Amino acid sequence: xxxxxxxxxxxxxxxxxxxxxxxxxxxxxxxxxxxxxxxxxxxxxxxxxxxxxxxxxxxxxxxxxxxxxxxxxxxxxxxxxxxxxxxxxxxxxxxxxxxxxxxxxxxxxxxxxxxxxxxxxxxxxxxxxxxxxxxxxxxxxxxxxxxxxxxxxxxxxxxxxxxxxxxxxxxxxxxxxxxxxxxxxxxxxxxxxxxxxxxxxxxxxxxxxxxxxxxxxxxxxxxxxxxxxxxxxxxxxxxxxxxxxxxxxxxxxxxxxxxxxxxxxxxxxxxxxxxxxxxxxxxxxxxxxxxxxxxxxxxxxxxxxxxxxxxxxxxxxxxxxxxxxxxxxx
Amino acid sequence: xxxxxxxxxxxxxxxxxxxxxxxxxxxxxxxxxxxxxxxxxxxxxxxxxxxxxxxxxxxxxxxxxxxxxxxxxxxxxxxxxxxxxxxxxxxxxxxxxxxxxxxxxxxxxxxxxxxxxxxxxxxxxxxxxxxxxxxxxxxxxxxxxxxxxxxxxxxxxxxxxxxxxxxxxxxxxxxxxxxxxxxxxxxxxxxxxxxxxxxxxxxxxxxxxxxxxxxxxxxxxxxxxxxxxxxxxxxxxxxxxxxxxxxxxxxxxxxxxxxxxxxxxxxxxxxxxxxxxxxxxxxxxxxxxxxxxxxxxxxxxxxxxxxxxxxxxxxxxxxxxxxxxxxxxx
Numbered sequence: 001x002x003x004x005x006x007x008x009x010x011x012x013x014x015x016x017x018x019x020x021x022x023x024x025x026x027x028x029x030x031x032x033x034x035x036x037x038x039x040x041x042x043x044x045x046x047x048x049x050x051x052x053x054x055x056x057x058x059x060x061x062x063x064x065x066x067x068x069x070x071x072x073x074x075x076x077x078x079x080x081x082x083x084x085x086x087x088x089x090x091x092x093x094x095x096x097x098x099x100x101x102x103x104x105x106x107x108x109x110x111x112x113x114x115x116x117x118x119x120x121x122x123x124x125x126x127x128x129x130x131x132x133x134x135x136x137x138x139x140x141x142x143x144x145x146x147x148x149x150x151x152x153x154x155x156x157x158x159x160x161x162x163x164x165x166x167x168x169x170x171x172x173x174x175x176x177x178x179x180x181x182x183x184x185x186x187x188x189x190x191x192x193x194x195x196x197x198x199x200x201x202x203x204x205x206x207x208x209x210x211x212x213x214x215x216x217x218x219x220x221x222x223x224x225x226x227x228x229x230x231x232x233x234x235x236x237x238x239x240x241x242x243x244x245x246x247x248x249x250x251x252x253x254x255x256x257x258x259x260x261x262x263x264x265x266x267x268x269x270x271x272x273x274x275x276x277x278x279x280x281x282x283x284x285x286x287x288x289x290x291x292x293x294x295x296x297x298x299x300x301x302x303x304x305x306x307x308x309x310x311x312x313x314x315x316x317x318x319x320x321x322x323x324x325x326x327x328x329x330x
Numbered sequence: 331x332x333x334x335x336x337x338x339x340x341x342x343x344x345x346x347x348x349x350x351x352x353x354x355x356x357x358x359x360x361x362x363x364x365x366x367x368x369x370x371x372x373x374x375x376x377x378x379x380x381x382x383x384x385x386x387x388x389x390x391x392x393x394x395x396x397x398x399x400x401x402x403x404x405x406x407x408x409x410x411x412x413x414x415x416x417x418x419x420x421x422x423x424x425x426x427x428x429x430x431x432x433x434x435x436x437x438x439x440x441x442x443x444x445x446x447x448x449x450x451x452x453x454x455x456x457x458x459x460x461x462x463x464x465x466x467x468x469x470x471x472x473x474x475x476x477x478x479x480x481x482x483x484x485x486x487x488x489x490x491x492x493x494x495x496x497x498x499x500x501x502x503x504x505x506x507x508x509x510x511x512x513x514x515x516x517x518x519x520x521x522x523x524x525x526x527x528x529x530x531x532x533x534x535x536x537x538x539x540x541x542x543x544x545x546x547x548x549x550x551x552x553x554x555x556x557x558x559x560x561x562x563x564x565x566x567x568x569x570x571x572x573x574x575x576x577x578x579x580x581x582x583x584x585x586x587x588x589x590x591x592x593x594x595x596x597x598x599x600x601x602x603x604x605x606x607x608x609x610x611x612x613x614x615x616x617x618x619x620x621x622x623x624x625x626x627x628x629x630x631x632x633x634x635x636x637x638x639x640x641x642x643x644x645x646x647x648x649x650x651x652x653x654x655x656x657x658x659x660x
Contacts, residue, residue: 168426
């Protein structure tokens with residue numbers, strides 16, 4: 001890729017998408033420094049990374065001043081990816097103050113590092129900046145319908161504020177930036193108990209528990225397989241574009257939660273019943289990306305069909321839960 | 331008022347509205363600690379306060395850990411007002427990073443103090459959380475139309491994030507809170523060069539310069555006189571309500587920028603021409619508060635008519651600019 005500074009810093013690199021990004025870049029011969037506070041990362045994700053050539057792990061929280069192990073290497077860092085923040089509502093709501101500070105203070109600490117390093121900065125933003133959208137599908141120009149006073153706001157408004165900071169660094173010439181808006185993503189390395197719908201349903205099916213639908217099941221989502229997502233990350237980071245606009249990355253195939261539950265039952269052959277629970281506050285009713293910008297700028301579109309991705313994820317969860325059982329039994 | 335802890339902390343207390351709030355509370359016999367970084371405050375505002383019985387000034391930036399002069403008195407503080415942040419677009423855009431951190435880190439530092447003190451916390455939020463609104467007038471339930479990637483976002487998104495933090499402290503039982511959304515306010519103690527329309531036009535008229543209208547003059551605002559605003563502050567802070575909803579305070583009388591310019595010319599007898607300049611990016615076209623909630627909860631409504639308020643403000647600016655001239659000449 002012709003980078004003069006070969007080191008990539010990945011904040012949140014032990015997390016679900018982060019660990020895939022680390023593996024991808026290590027596989028391409030890049031040196032990777034992963035900084036993660038291990039707040040929600042699965043230990044097995046880090047286990048797959050540790051010891052690989054070119055991989056350095058730094059346990060730290062980006063809300064605090066960045067540790068010496070990172071700052072000492074500022075001169076070598078050419079790319080900074082910020083994926084640090086729990087993304088699952090039950091997890092990011094445990095400590096809403098910390099969620100907000102991770103997005104604002106943490107992002108700012110990494111932006112200052114990028115400025116000092118002359119590195120390109122990448123923010124993993126989210127479709128949550130659109131809130132409960134009034135238009136479908138969502139284009140990047142849509143300004144969103146976010147309740148800034150509600151229990152999801154620590155994440156949604158935190159990410160909006162992180163985008164603001166990032167574009168301000170670009171506008172004032174302090175850093176070259178890329179901002180991605182991630183739509184629902186699934187795949188191996190998700191935490192079985194992260195509380196999101198794909199992991200919930202697959203784990204319930206594997207364990208023979210009832211499969212939960214929140215609400216009546218008519219609300220829709222669109223799910224992107226993680227390898228497609230990571231491919232979008234790298235394309236956006238490396239694209240020679242001006243970077244002053246956010247880019248949606250996600251799968252535009254929309255399905256209802258009822259359809260997802262039915263697919264999970266079919267795929268896993270589970271005998272689980274489907275049960276219905278009340279919808280959480282401010283849960284979006286529909287979410288689907290318009291990916292015209294990603295297609296035009298990055299020649300990107302998702303390749304992995306839902307059934308294939310769900311099958312991969314199912315096998316991974318079955319193994320992960322089996323391992324957890326064996327650990328418990330030992 | 332039956333407060334067991336009589337000290338009120340006012341962050342941004344040397345600013346335009348803050349200095350009026352200090353004067354009002356001192357006049358009612360309260361002890362006031364004012365913390366201000368003097369980033370945009372007029373020196374004459376602080377001059378009017380210093381030396382008054384019960385008044386303590388601490389020069390500090392709330393983005394930094396709060397100084398000993400404040401934390402040492404945590405046990406006495408029963409009320410914390412957060413008015414700290416430049417509110418004029420040209421001023422808050424000078425250092426967008428600092429504007430964001432003032433609203434997020436600064437607000438959080440004051441919330442932590444309120445938690446430690448057991449004090450009631452008051453956030454001066456803003457109608458800017460509504461962005462360029464699609465509904466008129468704006469009710470508190472309206473979620474806004476804010477561009478989180480634009481040059482005004484450091485303030486607009488910063489305030490939205492400050493609201494989020496504040497309501498999270500309330501939701502998790504860490505502090506009792508009040509959140510006000512301030513609509514355009516004017517009056518004595520405004521900075522002549524703060525770049526907002528009332529100060530701009532009055533100062534241009536007084537100095538015999540052309541009066542500038544940005545855009546074609548059809549965009550509207552509604553202007554609340556500062557004594558009405560401060561009365562809304564105190565009523566909301568002292569109201570025995572649950573405080574978990576923001577409250578609009580502003581004057582619902584809407585007028586166009588052309589009407590305002592005409593009124594300024596009439597009032598000042600200026601011979602100024604009115605000139606038109608391009609509208610800045612993301613400037614809202616209309617803004618008018620729905621104050622039904624303030625009426626119902628606080629029995630509040632504005633009392634000072636525009637002509638009376640503008641006259642008071644005009645006399646004050648004439649004196650302030652005269653003093654500046656005398657200082658320059660000396």
